[in-house]
Amino acid sequence: MSDIIVREGETAKLGRVDGDLKVGKNARITAESGRKVSVTGTAHFDGRVTIDCDFECQAMRLEGRGWGPGGDVTVKGDLMVHGVADIDASVRVAGGILAGDLDVGGHLRSGPLKSTRLRVGGHLETKGGLESGDVDVGGHMTVRDQVAISNLRVGGHLKIGGGTISGEIKVRGHLTTVKSLTFGNVQVYGHTLLPAGSSGGRISALGKVVFEGDATCKELDVTGGAIVYGDCNSEDIEAKGNLEVRGEMHVSRRFRVFGAADCRGAVECDTLGVSGRLVAERVSAEAKADIVGEVNTSLGLKSASVAVGKGSKVTGSLIGDRVEIGNEMDFGSAWGLPWWRSAVGKTTVVEDVYGKDVRIGSNSRARRVFGDVVELANGGMAEEVNYTKELKLPKEYHLTKPPAKMAKLPDPPF
Numbered sequence: 001m002s003d004i005i006v007r008e009g010e011t012a013k014l015g016r017v018d019g020d021l022k023v024g025k026n027a028r029i030t031a032e033s034g035r036k037v038s039v040t041g042t043a044h045f046d047g048r049v050t051i052d053c054d055f056e057c058q059a060m061r062l063e064g065r066g067w068g069p070g071g072d073v074t075v076k077g078d079l080m081v082h083g084v085a086d087i088d089a090s091v092r093v094a095g096g097i098l099a100g101d102l103d104v105g106g107h108l109r110s111g112p113l114k115s116t117r118l119r120v121g122g123h124l125e126t127k128g129g130l131e132s133g134d135v136d137v138g139g140h141m142t143v144r145d146q147v148a149i150s151n152l153r154v155g156g157h158l159k160i161g162g163g164t165i166s167g168e169i170k171v172r173g174h175l176t177t178v179k180s181l182t183f184g185n186v187q188v189y190g191h192t193l194l195p196a197g198s199s200g201g202r203i204s205a206l207g208k209v210v211f212e213g214d215a216t217c218k219e220l221d222v223t224g225g226a227i228v229y230g231d232c233n234s235e236d237i238e239a240k241g242n243l244e245v246r247g248e249m250h251v252s253r254r255f256r257v258f259g260a261a262d263c264r265g266a267v268e269c270d271t272l273g274v275s276g277r278l279v280a281e282r283v284s285a286e287a288k289a290d291i292v293g294e295v296n297t298s299l300g301l302k303s304a305s306v307a308v309g310k311g312s313k314v315t316g317s318l319i320g321d322r323v324e325i326g327n328e329m330d331f332g333s334a335w336g337l338p339w340w341r342s343a344v345g346k347t348t349v350v351e352d353v354y355g356k357d358v359r360i361g362s363n364s365r366a367r368r369v370f371g372d373v374v375e376l377a378n379g380g381m382a383e384e385v386n387y388t389k390e391l392k393l394p395k396e397y398h399l400t401k402p403p404a405k406m407a408k409l410p411d412p413p414f
Helices: 331-335
Strands: 004-006 011-014 021-023 027-031 036-045 049-051 054-062 073-075 079-087 091-093 097-104 108-110 113-120 124-126 130-137 141-143 147-154 158-160 163-171 175-177 181-188 192-194 199-205 208-211 215-222 225-228 232-239 242-245 249-251 254-257 260-263 266-274 277-291 294-309 313-315 318-327 353-360 364-376 380-392 397-399
Touching (some): 004 011, 113 124, 130 141, 147 158, 175 181, 199 208, 232 260, 249 254, 254 277, 266 294, 318 364, 353 380
Parallel strands (some): 004 021, 011 027, 021 036, 027 049, 036 054, 049 073, 054 079, 073 091, 079 097, 108 124, 113 130, 124 141, 130 147, 141 158, 147 163, 158 175, 192 208, 208 225, 225 242, 232 249, 242 260, 249 266, 254 266, 260 277, 266 277, 277 294, 294 313, 294 318, 318 353, 353 364, 380 397
């Protein structure tokens, strides 16, 4: 076993190298016979090199002088590195790459790529698919076909053909996938485009995210904007920016609105917190609904417990076991955000109210009230009050019509 040395500027015809290969700057490697050069040891390059054939080695090292047009390493066939490939240069591979640990200091352009770990300091572009564990790209990343990646970090824009990224995904630019993507946790600072059929864990949309069909994830956090051209299904949703859903919303746990949310269909969740504006056909919150802002529905809002804070406005009926209108509310205790607080001194306005226990607070106005037990605080107002068990009135209140005791209350809208 002996090392092979190729001097600077030389062209060498090689076959199988039993040992290490040491190549000087601006050299050219060609195959002695067939289309492949195989090195059992490490291939060490001092600088720019052109390989006119398939190339296989145990490990690869290149100490480049930076990266310029065309790249510092050109492989006109396939590249296979069983171990570590540490290339301080740009790389262009006409065929595919199969590597263990692949580290490229400059840009990388190739066909299909498979590695255990991949790091690219510049841009990455593959004409085929990409399969790897952790992937770290400093610039833009483009994969024409599908990906299978554990964790991904991209400093620029990301465009892929779909596939699976099972772990953390952090993209400083835009994220675009041509076909459906199965994802873990996604954090994108730019815009995100996800086709129909995409699903996964958590999406943090700091820019704008577009779901071309139904959206399915465990957690959706919208700081910028999001639009769903279908139904939205999630365990938790927090809309600090603008959220638009063209279908229905199904949230198994918490739905929190601190910005604006517009749903053309129905909204179903366990707990609802609104400190912004929510528009929907109807809203069903299984456990409770806390409103410090504005809610607009055509069919109404229903929950076991409904609380509407001072200065809030609700269009559409309110339906609940216990309904409180016009209380001062602090989201700090309920939602962990103490700086969201209802306005004090403004009139709270709601429409029809249906409940077992209904309280209309001061400076609060309801249209029609239907309840078993109804209480008005000082300054409470209603056009009409209907009750079956008990009516509690203060010294100062305003009713457009005299209150009426009923044997049975009418059914709510839903």
